[in-house]
Amino acid sequence: MLLFCPTCGNVLIVEEGQKCMRFACNTCPYVHNITRKVNSRKYPKLKEVDDVLGGAAAWENVDSTPTCPKCGHLRAYFMQIQTRSADEPRLSTNAAVLRVDTDGET
Template sequence: MLRFCPTCANLLFVEEGDKGYRFACHTCPYIKNITRKISHKKYPKLKEVDDVLGGAAAWENVDSTEETCPKCEHNRAFFMQIQTRSADEPMTTFYKCCSMACGHRWRD
């Protein structure tokens, strides 16, 4: 748990003093001796991870083209284009093999 200086509101640091450990402010002369064990754990709630490519539903209504799969050599692949970089750079083309047995994904 973070402790803040009651005088100047800056972060207090733990340092070793004459009588054990103490909280000390690096900005002002505030010092407070630590007389008891202080422990507090707080785990932040992580954000949900979004699938930027739209997940499995993104491949439902896409077109196919003549593109050879690098894994199974099938000659057709589904494709979609997404702007992954800045607007002045070309779009990234993502491919998915049309062969149901393979389903390999790659990008160009």
């Protein structure tokens, strides 16, 4: 936990005083005696994770084959993505379907 000096704005350090521990400023004469246990917890707000490949909508109109040539699963989808500048080659991304829905769609 960081505390800041109300006088000059610098970070207070913890040092041993005559009777108790205290917060003291290295720059100015500000001192604050610690009379009870001090603790504080802050939980940062986590960012939501974006789908790197664009989510399910990005895979709707891509090329596909009846079976995956690598693993033999029911269907394989192929998409090329431009990940860097235009003078570098595209990245080929593959996805194999692991199951079939009850209505026959993959």
